[in-house]
Amino acid sequence: MSALVLVSHELCPYVQRAAIVLAEKGARFERRWIDLADKPDWFLAVSPLGQTPVLLVDGQPVFESAVICEYLDEATGPRLHPQGALQRARERGWMEFGSAVLDAVAAFYGAPDEVSLERKRAALRERFERLEAALDPLGPWFAGERFGLVDAVFGPVFRYFNLFETVGEAGFFDGLPRVQRWREALHARPSVRDAVRPDYPARLTAYLLARGSALSRRMAGTAAPA
Incomplete structure (x- = not known):
């Protein structure tokens, strides 16, 4: 399993989507909380849009919640999308x-x-x-x-x-x-x-x-x- 870090803001509903999918997959992951009113430089370097969530997969960023959810569904079981x-x-x-x-x-x-x-x-x-x-x-x-x-x-x-x-x-x-x-x-x-x-x-x-x-x-x- 890749090392997973979910970069999160405490109120962001899009972050919650990714956290839900990670939990449904039983994946071990780290939550790294940030303040969007004071974005750290390391976050701006991995988030082209300056928004949460960002999923770091072995240090590689995946951004946009729908993309993150689709990636997790393809990379780990059980599948949450239907087969057809x-x-x-x-x-x-x-x-x-x-x-x-x-x-x-x-x-x-x-x-x-x-x-x-x-x-x-x-x-x-x-x-x-x-x-x-x-x-x-x-x-x-x-x-x-x-x-x-x-x-x-x-x-x-x-x-x-x-x-x-x-x-x-x-x-x-x-x-x-x-x-x-x-x-x-x-x-x-x-x-x-x-x-x-x-x-x-x-x-x-x-x-x-x-x-x-x-x-x-x-x-x-x-x-x-x-």
Whole structure:
């Protein structure tokens, strides 16, 4: 087995994808944490885009989360992608959809005012309605009984909503039983649970409060003393 180092930022959902796949593979790896606000020179030398994650394989960098996940799936067993070419293409498409959902999540928590916040909420809801139609009807995973790369992509997506709900931002999954079942299964999966540090909720809360967005102001109001 090659020596693996996952260069990570504590809040990056794309890092979490790679960590989930590494855990599903049972691979031994080192986490090397960095501050993206103060990027060290060694990191800039291995990350052409200056972003996390980067996977160092015997010192050689692999960057971009989807590429990292695909590399790990090809290099180590058990395979998380399906065997058929058409099925793999379909799941790759839904992995890209997962990235679009993450963009929509960021647009939601970064919305500057209440009107924009509600508009971004509606856009997120529309994406989850699309997922409801795409999910295997029996579950628990995207494609049924097989945990795959699409599941690894969406584990970090749903983690945001655990926090959103604690500050009163609920209802995203009402009437979407397949999505809700999938979310609960991912929440309980050890590889998903352990992809972040124990203090992740506190760090995410602090990050969102500091955004100065409409959601930040709602959270501050929720947290204010009675």
